[in-house]
Amino acid sequence: QSALTQPASVSGSPGQSITISCTGTSSDVGSYNLVSWYQQHPGKAPKLMIYEGSKRPSGVSNRFSGSKSGNTASLTISGLQAEDEADYYCCSYAGSHWVFGGGTKLTVL
């Protein structure tokens, strides 16, 4: 039950775009299992940002978008804002269990 691979940290300036990758295997990310993405601010519960790989829940800014290519899913945040500074996690079903990425700390410079 290995975790999905995410970069430990990414950074960007306000107004810029960043992309966070999430790499798995053909058994999880690469299969029909489309990933979900969660945002977590310090001391807070995770919040759903993207589901089924690219769909946004009601209330989530359209600055957040998701995609997938092969065994790698990606979360892109455009027009970075200070409030986007948080930890981001991807998640995929892996047949009998669920696996999360190790998390990516986004710093808005």
Added chain:
Amino acid sequence: EVQLVESGGGLVQPGGSLRLSCAASGFTFSSYWMHWVRQAPGKGLVWVSRINSDGSSTSYADSVKGRFTISRDNAKNTLYLQMNSLRAEDTAVYYCARDRRNYYGSGSYYINWFDPWGQGTLVTVSS
């Protein structure tokens, strides 16, 4: 408003037991699968366990299998996690989360996600 509120966390000695609860409101609890996810201090999210809507099917992460038991009381709109033989490495904030899903392929498979999450309850295993 859909809400999940965990309780039952605390300090317990290694080898001890603890039961966590997750009270649900604002939705038809009995219609949804539910999950427990944990987060050790300063670490990432780790899936722990899930239960189907009527409680007849469960699954666990290898790290807790045989020690933890997930259950639910649909009449009380409450999810539980019974944790036995606790170890230091079980120290974490435990979150409950509702399972949302869409079925595809004439119902042959599904894609799911977790929404919403509770605020979490801290379990500390230490002597």
